[in-house]
Amino acid sequence: MKRKQPSSDHLLHQKVAQLLSAYLDGQVDDRERYLVEQHLSTCPVCQRELESLRQVVRLLNRLPPVTPPYPFTLHPEWVAPARPPVWRWLFGVPGLATGLAALMCIIMLAGVLLYNQIVSYRPVMPLARVPVTHSIPGIPTVVSIPGVTSTATPTVSSPAVARDVLSPSAESSLPGSMPASPIPGQPGEPPAPIPTPSPEAREEYGTPSPTPLVVQPERESAAGAQPSPQQAEVPGEATVEEDMRAQRYVGAASPEPSFTIPPTAGAMVVSAATEAPVAQPPTEEVVIPSEPSPAAIGAAVPPTTTIPAAPTPSAEKAAAPSDLPPAVTTPVKPTEMPETAAEPSPVAAAAVIPPETETPAVPVEVPTTPPPVEVPEVSAEPSPTAEAKAVPPETEIPAMPAEVPVTSPPGEVLSAEPSPAAEVEAAPPETETPIVPVEVPTVSPTEGTLTSIAEEGVLITPTSVEPDVAEAPSIGPTEIEPTPTRIPIPVRDLRLTIKPGLIHIEGTLPLPPGQLIQAELWREGQLVEWAIPETQRGEVQEEGRFELALRAQPDHPDFDLLKAPPAHYEVRIVPLKFEAPVEARIPFDTSPPATKQP
Amino acid sequence: METVARAQRGDLRAFNRLVLAYQNLAYNVAYRIMGDADAAADVCQEAFLSAFRHIRALRGSSFKSWLLRIVTNMCYDHLRYQRRRPAHSLEELTTSEDAGENPEHFSWMTHEGAGPEEQIMSRELADVLQSGIASLPADQRAIIVLSDVQGFTYQEIAEITGIPLGTVKSRLSRARAKLRDYLLAAHPELLPDKYRQLIRDEEETT
Numbered sequence: 001m002k003r004k005q006p007s008s009d010h011l012l013h014q015k016v017a018q019l020l021s022a023y024l025d026g027q028v029d030d031r032e033r034y035l036v037e038q039h040l041s042t043c044p045v046c047q048r049e050l051e052s053l054r055q056v057v058r059l060l061n062r063l064p065p066v067t068p069p070y071p072f073t074l075h076p077e078w079v080a081p082a083r084p085p086v087w088r089w090l091f092g093v094p095g096l097a098t099g100l101a102a103l104m105c106i107i108m109l110a111g112v113l114l115y116n117q118i119v120s121y122r123p124v125m126p127l128a129r130v131p132v133t134h135s136i137p138g139i140p141t142v143v144s145i146p147g148v149t150s151t152a153t154p155t156v157s158s159p160a161v162a163r164d165v166l167s168p169s170a171e172s173s174l175p176g177s178m179p180a181s182p183i184p185g186q187p188g189e190p191p192a193p194i195p196t197p198s199p200e201a202r203e204e205y206g207t208p209s210p211t212p213l214v215v216q217p218e219r220e221s222a223a224g225a226q227p228s229p230q231q232a233e234v235p236g237e238a239t240v241e242e243d244m245r246a247q248r249y250v251g252a253a254s255p256e257p258s259f260t261i262p263p264t265a266g267a268m269v270v271s272a273a274t275e276a277p278v279a280q281p282p283t284e285e286v287v288i289p290s291e292p293s294p295a296a297i298g299a300a301v302p303p304t305t306t307i308p309a310a311p312t313p314s315a316e317k318a319a320a321p322s323d324l325p326p327a328v329t330t331p332v333k334p335t336e337m338p339e340t341a342a343e344p345s346p347v348a349a350a351a352v353i354p355p356e357t358e359t360p361a362v363p364v365e366v367p368t369t370p371p372p373v374e375v376p377e378v379s380a381e382p383s384p385t386a387e388a389k390a391v392p393p394e395t396e397i398p399a400m401p402a403e404v405p406v407t408s409p410p411g412e413v414l415s416a417e418p419s420p421a422a423e424v425e426a427a428p429p430e431t432e433t434p435i436v437p438v439e440v441p442t443v444s445p446t447e448g449t450l451t452s453i454a455e456e457g458v459l460i461t462p463t464s465v466e467p468d469v470a471e472a473p474s475i476g477p478t479e480i481e482p483t484p485t486r487i488p489i490p491v492r493d494l495r496l497t498i499k500p501g502l503i504h505i506e507g508t509l510p511l512p513p514g515q516l517i518q519a520e521l522w523r524e525g526q527l528v529e530w531a532i533p534e535t536q537r538g539e540v541q542e543e544g545r546f547e548l549a550l551r552a553q554p555d556h557p558d559f560d561l562l563k564a565p566p567a568h569y570e571v572r573i574v575p576l577k578f579e580a581p582v583e584a585r586i587p588f589d590t591s592p593p594a595t596k597q598p
Numbered sequence: 599m600e601t602v603a604r605a606q607r608g609d610l611r612a613f614n615r616l617v618l619a620y621q622n623l624a625y626n627v628a629y630r631i632m633g634d635a636d637a638a639a640d641v642c643q644e645a646f647l648s649a650f651r652h653i654r655a656l657r658g659s660s661f662k663s664w665l666l667r668i669v670t671n672m673c674y675d676h677l678r679y680q681r682r683r684p685a686h687s688l689e690e691l692t693t694s695e696d697a698g699e700n701p702e703h704f705s706w707m708t709h710e711g712a713g714p715e716e717q718i719m720s721r722e723l724a725d726v727l728q729s730g731i732a733s734l735p736a737d738q739r740a741i742i743v744l745s746d747v748q749g750f751t752y753q754e755i756a757e758i759t760g761i762p763l764g765t766v767k768s769r770l771s772r773a774r775a776k777l778r779d780y781l782l783a784a785h786p787e788l789l790p791d792k793y794r795q796l797i798r799d800e801e802e803t804t
Contacts, residue, residue: 018771022767022770022771025745027752052778053774053775055789056774056781057746059788060727060742060746060747061746061747063727063747064724066635066638067622068621068639068642069639072617072621072625072642072646073618073621074613074617074650079610079647079650513610514610514611542607542608
């Protein structure tokens with residue numbers, strides 16, 4: 001017994017020793033407890049073992065609590081890593097190469113300058129300008145939307161945008177140096193200055209976008225021909241040359257590395273234009289197929305648009321554009337522009353234009369270029385369509401259209417507006433306008449905007465300058481932009497829906513969740529009290545999503561914006577009590593459905 | 599819990615209320631496992647950040663358990679990292695020999711008639727216990743801290759650590775025994791006289 005006991009005791013002892021810890025905590029079942037207690041009564045070793053463990057636990061229990069050195073509450077900035085902070089949005093675009101960041105900065109600066117300039121010039125404030133400002137931040141995103149334009153690859157588009165932007169900026173920045181741009185605007189002078197300075201100016205300074213416009217005119221005019229060498233291409237070459245110019249401008253405007261990009265962009269645009277007519281196989285979007293025409297139109301339009309902007313000058317040479325051009329032109333003096341319009345249009349036009357419907361004008365000059373041919377067709381068919389598609393992107397573009405009014409196209413835009421498409425985001429270019437009525441307006445969300453911006457940008461550069469000048473005189477009255485102090489921020493995934501008494505906006509802003517935002521409705525640069533104030537406020541949700549439903553005051557005369565006189569609107573979204581003075585602008589135009597051309 | 603639900607919807611203010619509610623617990627757990635104030639603070643800050651980012655993945659279990667799981671896992675990560683880059687640790691602070699030379703230092707701890715003041719653990723004793731915890735493997739540290747420092751039940755510990763209840767039991771048992779051995783070696787005065795005597799006897803007999 002005695003000999004056996006030790007061994008059995010030993011086993012039991014080990015078994016119990018393993019249970020002591022749990023026994024201490026009462027975490028043993030009845031059988032185990034019985035076992036342990038039986039053993040403990042006879043085993044001093046296990047008793048002490050238990051006692052030692054109890055002591056350890058007691059000591060640990062008495063460890064004093066420690067206090068965190070600082071609160072671990074999270075700062076909003078830490079939590080929004082996924083979304084780059086506002087300032088990064090402004091100065092660098094996510095997704096784009098760092099190289100572009102620098103470019104962006106420049107563009108932005110240029111945009112601001114241009115913006116200011118514009119403000120001073122025009123009261124009306126065409127969309128174009130606005131877009132420019134906006135465009136910078138948004139640009140990055142652009143990619144997808146580009147599809148609207150037409151064929152161009154999404155990717156490409158971004159560059160295009162950049163380029164466009166640049167050119168405008170260049171102009172804006174160089175106003176002084178660039179006599180060319182301003183000159184054109186002035187009726188009398190344009191012709192003269194252009195010929196001489198233009199060539200030099202281009203080469204030396206940047207040849208801001210304006211030059212291009214001028215150039216053509218010159219050429220046409222005959223005398224001007226000289227300068228053209230650089231740009232000389234003219235009708236036949238159209239696409240290629242245009243691109244080239246575009247590049248040049250860019251380069252000239254800002255001696256930046258961006259060069260490469262521009263070409264692509266140009267290429268894109270051009271191609272788009274060209275293809276569109278042909279009936280390109282818009283690969284990207286389903287919508288596109290239907291759009292081809294739109295695209296074409298868009299392309300075409302630009303020219304037209306341009307033309308108008310440009311002081312019609314060329315009516316004579318360009319002439320062809322019988323109807324539209326003349327109208328536009330008239331106001332201004334025809335001296336040089338005709339071609340200008342044509343040229344620029346191709347490039348920029350593609351994107352921007354749509355709104356405008358200028359197709360008609362295009363025909364004449366454009367034709368030379370491959371696209372032109374198509375253009376005519378496009379105009380014929382799609383004109384309506386074109387408008388529609390144009391619209392979406394246009395939010396910004398519209399601006400130009402706004403002025404454009406001369407041309408009927410804008411009207412179409414609304415009607416045509418593929419509002420649906422717009423909502424879809426990508427869609428801008430849908431043909432189905434019919435749907436439109438409900439949603440209509442433009443709307444291109446950030447992305448859409450971006451696209452449009454890009455397009456617009458193009459137009460803007462070349463055209464805008466002239467137009468501004470031209471318009472300035474006519475409208476002159478007000479300066480639309482009261483406060484350029486707010487820094488634009490992009491709106492992504494924008495969906496804008498306009499119905500009678502309602503402006504519904506949703507999208508994504510680079511603002512932290514919980515941020516209060518307030519929308520303002522601006523009409524032709526004037527803040528209007530249209531919506532019920534309570535409906536203008538909202539809160540940014542997770543990941544920057546927001547949704548606002550501005551409801552019109554019931555008795556407001558313009559309860560239904562679509563039935564009100566056509567105008568350029570902007571919804572500006574301002575964060576309340578925010579650290580930086582920023583705002584998001586969502587421009588759109590309303591215009592009565594009109595038929596451009598027969 | 600409504601606050602959790604709001605935090606899950608991205609409400610940072612709601613989440614920060616949770617942070618304030620649980621930061622002491624999280625910090626204490628991290629501090630006892632890590633044995634270092636700075637590292638514990640880093641771990642907690644990271645853990646809360648991670649918790650906010652993944653809070654939508656929290657379903658079913660309580661926020662407290664889920665948070666502590668993040669904290670303990672981050673502690674493991676930190677400890678692994680430290681092991682690869684050893685820094686001067688507390689082991690330098692208290693060697694068994696140093697402690698052995700001043701056993702009286704802690705004699706009052708086991709004194710039968712210890713008064714209220716003596717109930718308050720001295721800084722030195724806390725350091726000794728902390729270094730004792732630090733001598734344990736990481737998985738045992740977390741369990742002994744959760745159980746004996748923080749007072750969680752076996753069930754709660756199983757939920758926090760995600761290990762089976764039986765494993766919690768056995769791991770805790772080993773951790774306590776190891777810590778007891780550590781104290782016995784480094785600071786035998788902390789343990790009951792009887793126990794020390796017993797050990798001495800056993801050593802002599804063997």
